[in-house]
Amino acid sequence: MIPAKFEYIKASSVSEALDLLAKHGDDAQLLAGGHSLVPAMKLRLNQPGAVIDIGKIEELKNISEDDNHLVIGAGCTHEQVATSSLVKENAKALAQAASSIGDLQVRNMGTIGGSLAHADPAADYPAVILATGAKIVVEGSSGKRAIDAADFFQGIFTTALEGNEMITEVHVPKAENGVYLKFSQPASRFAVVGCAAIKNANGVSVGLTGVTDTAYRASAVEEAYNGDSKAASEHAVDGVEVMGDHFASAEYRSHLAKVFTERALNALT
Amino acid sequence: MQIKVKVNGKEHISDVTPMQSLAAYLREELQLTGTHIGCDTSSCGSCTIIVNGKAVKSCTLLAAQVDGDEITTIEGLAQNGEMHPLQSAFKENHGLQCGFCTPGMIMTAVNLLEDNPKPSEEEIRHGLEGNFCRCTGYHNIVKSIQHAADSMK
Structure with missing residues (x-):
């Protein structure tokens, strides 16, 4: 049971959802899979006056491709992303990340758009x-x-989304050679540290999550990389204020960031 | 507000409030108390049911969300008085101790075997990551699912 009262409205299309968002303004929250929003509402960490359910909007649930990109609908569940042959073939790191989220039941409900908008x-x-x-x-x-x-991604639970906007698609450049590795928090399976590495024409690109208040591109690693994964991974937390909490101290997280960057880079070759 | 759902093959039209979780609706309105509420925070998995063919944690869905959906709970697995192969396997292999987590374990396993009819031990353990057994009886739970998979071939 959710403790605080709210109005529940189901949107059947993107345009209907946008109209509802415009009407209810900041008092509204979008509910896709609900696996971040509903727990937050149970704890009164989030108390929207109106919940707009976008979970049944079919036009948000497709995965397709053009020449250079995958086009992933915001309403695709993590399980859909993890098991899609298009994603596995063209964005292996994304499929690996999706399959490592939470557990089967959570992956069956949680959506890529919801997760990105939440920006944990x-x-x-x-x-x-x-x-x-x-x-x-x-x-x-x-x-x-x-x-x-x-x-x-602008900060903790903060994105460039405006209050009247919703994510509809994610366009992911195709890359044959990519990997996502993480050190999971053993109960929630959130990333204590997660590292994505992608090989491209110019070298490698590296993204890190869990390390600081928002995920970041590890540009220092990318610049330093010349085939020596260990040396490059030493730069994983350059210029970053590393978080410390009861799961992992800042020092331990920094260590994990370097170890997982090295492993991800090694896994590319 | 009104929802229409098909639960274990039977259609129900019910008035629900937005605040009502699906787990609470099943237990309190439909008296289907086989779906257990453990943590109520989508961690423990004891409230797992099947919605439109997929295992989900019913404590973290609103009843309002499943309007028009098809639901199977643990009560819907047995057919004509015959236990489902997973239920028999849990019974035969001592797959339960106190039994609290069992409905959730079995419903997750239904989805697991649907996707992967011959899972390895590792795949079963990965598939059960969202279900806790506080009696720590995991070995026999895994064994039960392996036996069920064999018997369902």
């Missing part, structure tokens, strides 16, 4: 989204725009 600092997708240079397509009352991954 220990979420798995952001490392991959950053490393692949994906774009996050959002729609709002002022139209549609594509946000670069690098601009999307």
Whole structure:
């Protein structure tokens, strides 16, 4: 049972959801799978006046491709992303990240759009989204725009999304050679540290999650990498204020970030 | 608000409040108390049921979300008085101790075997990551699912 009262409204299309968002303003929350929102509402950490359920909008549930990208609907569940042959073939790191989220039941409900919008600092997708240079397509009352991954994640639970906008698609550049590895928190399986590494024409790109208040591109590692994974991984937390909490001290997290960066880089070759 | 759901093959039209969880609806409105509420925070998995063919944690769904959906709970597994192969396997292999987690374990295993009819021990353990047994009876739970998989071939 959710302790605080709210109005529940089901949207059957993106345009209906956008109209409802515009109408209810900041008092509304979108519910996709609900696996971050509902627990937060049970604890009164989030107390929306209106919940707009977008979980049954079919147009958000497709995975397709164009020449260079995968186009993943925001409403695709983690299980859909993890088991899609298109994703496994063209964005292996993303499939690996999706399959490592929570557990089977959570993956059956949680969605990629919901997870990105929630922007938990220990979420798995952001490392991959950053490393692949994906774009996050959002729609709002002022139209549609594509946000670069690098601009999307702004801080703890904070993104570039405006209050009247929702994520509709994620455009992930295809990459044959990519990997996502993480050190899981043993109960929640959130990433204490997660590292995505992608090989491309210019070298490697590396995204790290769980280390600080938001996921980041480890540019220092990318610049230092010349085939020596160990030497490059020493730069994993350069310029980053590393978090410490009851799961892992800042010192231990820094160590894990380097170890998992080295392992991810090694796994590429 | 009103929802229409098909639970274990039977259609129900019910009035629910937005605040009502699906687990609470099943237990309190439909008296299907085989679905257990353990942690109520989507950690323990004892409330696992099947919605539209997929195992989900019913404590973290709102009843309102499943309007129009098809649901199977532990009560819906036995057919014509015959236990489901997973239920028999849990019974034969001592797959339960106190029994609290068992409905959730079995419903998750239904989804697991649907996706992967011949899972390895490692795949079973990975599939059960969202279900806790506080009696720590995991060995026999895994064994039960292996036996059920064999008997369902």
